[in-house]
Amino acid sequence: SAVISQKPSRDICQRGTSLTIQCQVDSQVTMMFWYRQQPGQSLTLIATANQGSEATYESGFVIDKFPISRPNLTFSTLTVSNMSPEDSSIYLCSVDKPGQGAYEQYFGPGTRLTVT
Amino acid sequence: GENVEQHPSTLSVQEGDSAVIKCTYSDSASNYFPWYKQELGKRPQLIIDIRSNVGEKKDQRIAVTLNKTAKHFSLHITETQPEDSAVYFCAATPMGGYSTLTFGKGTMLLVSP
Helix, strand or coil: CCCCEECCEEECCCCCEEEEEEEEECCCEEEEEEECCCCCCCCCEEEEEEEECEEECCCCCCCCCEEEEEEECCEEEEEEEECHHHHHHEEEEEEEEEECCCCCEEECCCCCEECC | CCEEEEEEEEEECCCCCCCCCCCEECCCCCCEEEEECCCCHHHHHHHHHHHHHCCEECCCCEEEEEECCCCCCEEECCCCCCCCCCCEEEEECCCCCCCCCHHHHEEEEEEEC
């Protein structure tokens, strides 16, 4: 598996501001992912972050709103920009780690964001 | 892209009963199917997975079955316990390596003592 940490664990922010979420993993990984989980809902992939290249965004998510950095193989950040109440959600990072014959995905503890 | 349907959305059972959660997927290229358990306020945890070269996999009280022809897979929990109460998510990906997962909408399982 993997030991993954996120900072902050939660935050309350005012609309129009930005928040940067950090994700740290205990070993080098090639792929890191960022998800959003709205209350009572499933997980929606925002983007895939590969070290040394631009993040790949899913439909409905854009770089200007959710800029991502991936400076090395153990760390990534997701910024939620110009926030509105609709951005209130849990944001989770995840990583792929080698499992039994293929890669398995493990999640960080999440960042609970409330926008007022 | 891939679409994963999951049923039921909620499931209530008595302790000791079995529980079955079913998922269907749309992309015939999908070949990796993990299941996650998410307790309230916690992160999703990988509990079992299956790859398309296998029809069934067991791990103690949980098992997963896969029918590639029908494009559906199921999670089976036997002898349920109150601590099994959680939301369970199925997922699928067409990539055997790095997994861009598509998740089902989740099933809330409640096990009553």
